[in-house]
Each structure stands twice: as C-alpha cells, then as structure tokens.
Amino acid sequence: EAGVVQSPRYxxxxxxQPVAFWCNPISGHNTLYWYLQNLGQxxxxxxxxxxxxxxxxxxxxxxxxxxxxxxxxxxxxxxQPAELGDSAVYLCASSAAEGGKRFFGxxxxxxxx
Amino acid sequence: xxxxxxxxxxxxxxxQEVNITCxxxxxxxxxxxxxxxxxxxxxxxxIIQGYKTKVTNEVASLFIPADRKSSTLSxxxxxxxxxxxxxxxxxxxxxxxxxxxxxxxxxxxxxxx
Numbered sequence: 001e002a003g004v005v006q007s008p009r010y011x012x013x014x015x016x017q018p019v020a021f022w023c024n025p026i027s028g029h030n031t032l033y034w035y036l037q038n039l040g041q042x043x044x045x046x047x048x049x050x051x052x053x054x055x056x057x058x059x060x061x062x063x064x065x066x067x068x069x070x071x072x073x074x075x076x077x078x079x080q081p082a083e084l085g086d087s088a089v090y091l092c093a094s095s096a097a098e099g100g101k102r103f104f105g106x107x108x109x110x111x112x113x
Numbered sequence: 114x115x116x117x118x119x120x121x122x123x124x125x126x127x128x129q130e131v132n133i134t135c136x137x138x139x140x141x142x143x144x145x146x147x148x149x150x151x152x153x154x155x156x157x158x159x160i161i162q163g164y165k166t167k168v169t170n171e172v173a174s175l176f177i178p179a180d181r182k183s184s185t186l187s188x189x190x191x192x193x194x195x196x197x198x199x200x201x202x203x204x205x206x207x208x209x210x211x212x213x214x215x216x217x218x219x220x221x222x223x224x225x226x
Binding site for chain 1: 149154155156157158159162198200206214215216217218219
C-alpha cells in the first residue's frame with residue numbers, strides 16, 4: 001500500500017516569493033493534517049481536514065498561509081509571501097478516522113533565503 | 114491536554130535493551146499513551162499505543178503502571194537502525210482535542226556500535 005506522498009521533497013526560494021506544497025494521503029483516509037517542524041523540535045499542527053472541510057485551522061497563520069483540499073483527497077499548502085522564518089520541514093499526515101493512527105509523509109524541506 | 118516530560122537524549126549500544134520513560138502526571142481518565150518514532154529526513158511513524166498495564170507488538174513494549182502517571186517505552190536489543198527521535202503523546206483518541214496533540218521535542222536516542 002502506498003504511503004502519504006509529498007512533493008517537492010526540497011524547495012529553496014528567496015524571501016517574499018510564493019511557494020506551494022502538495023500532499024496525496026493514503027487512499028481512503030478522510031482526515032488530513034499539515035504540520036510544521038522546526039529543527040530539533042517536534043511537529044506542530046497547522047491545519048486539519050475532515051474530507052474537504054478544514055475543521056481546525058486555529059494554528060495556521062492566515063495572513064500568509066493558505067490550504068485547500070479539493071474533493072477531499074489531495075491537499076495543497078501555500079505560503080505567500082515566504083519569510084526567512086518559514087524555513088522548516090512541512091509534513092503531511094493522514095488517518096482513517098479522527099483520532100486514528102497518523103501516517104506521515106516524508107515532508108518538504110523549505111529553505112527561504 | 115496532558116503535558117508530557119521525557120528525557121532530551123539517551124545513548125545506548127547495539128544489543129542492549131532501551132527504556133524511555135515519559136511522565137504525564139495530569140493524564141485524564143480517557144487518555145491513551147501513544148509513541149511515535151522519527152528517523153532523520155522522514156516523518157514520524159506510529160510505534161505503539163496503550164491505556165494501561167502492558168502492550169507489546171513486533172517493535173516495542175509499552176509499560177504503564179496502575180496510576181498511569183508515567184509510561185515506559187521498551188526497545189529490546191536495539192540496533193544502529195533504532196537511532197531516532199521518540200515522541201510520547203497523551204490524549205483521548207475519541208475527542209476532538211486529540212488532534213491537537215503536541216509532539217514536544219521528543220527523546221533523541223543514539224545507538225552506538
């Protein structure tokens with residue numbers, strides 16, 4: 001069974017540029033999460049989707065971050081414009097149900113110069 | 114959400130048993146204890162989950178004393194490939210708050226030859 005797929009794996013951009021990350025969850029998983037992980041820290045939840053609905057986006061910096069999950073499958077996380085402090089790993093995870101075991105993708109490592 | 118405390122780092126040698134203890138003094142009645150493992154450049158991976166006493170799977174064992182204020186992840190006969198960060202999380206999988214689980218910094222386990 002394929003795991004959670006993320007692309008790109010690495011991205012280097014200059015500050016003030018836009019950037020987007022893509023996630024394809026495990027087939028059949030209704031719950032999708034986006035996390036941010038800074039170096040040496042654990043993942044921090046940015047947003048959670050139940051199907052196509054964002055049910056928890058309280059931790060998402062909405063002035064520059066946005067996300068969508070069209071048709072309740074793939075999801076895209078966007079940053080516009082990127083700032084130096086956005087350099088981190090962005091992880092996508094999915095679970096079969098709310099509260100279920102989470103399966104994480106390999107993450108996208110973003111470097112903002 | 115119950116706060117957890119675990120050692121920042123541990124060192125071990127191949128073939129030894131490793132025990133990582135997590136303190137969660139404020140654990141609630143409905144909370145479960147879940148451990149994730151994260152290798153470099155990968156997303157976290159679910160290892161084990163338990164509510165009380167002992168749980169064992171093909172990867173690890175989880176020991177939970179009667180008062181449930183702490184838990185111990187036990188890795189038998191570690192190898193170099195067990196070098197990773199281990200996260201202890203506490204929450205009720207059946208409540209909305211579970212999705213806000215905080216990973217914390219985890220315990221960095223280094224296994225030496």
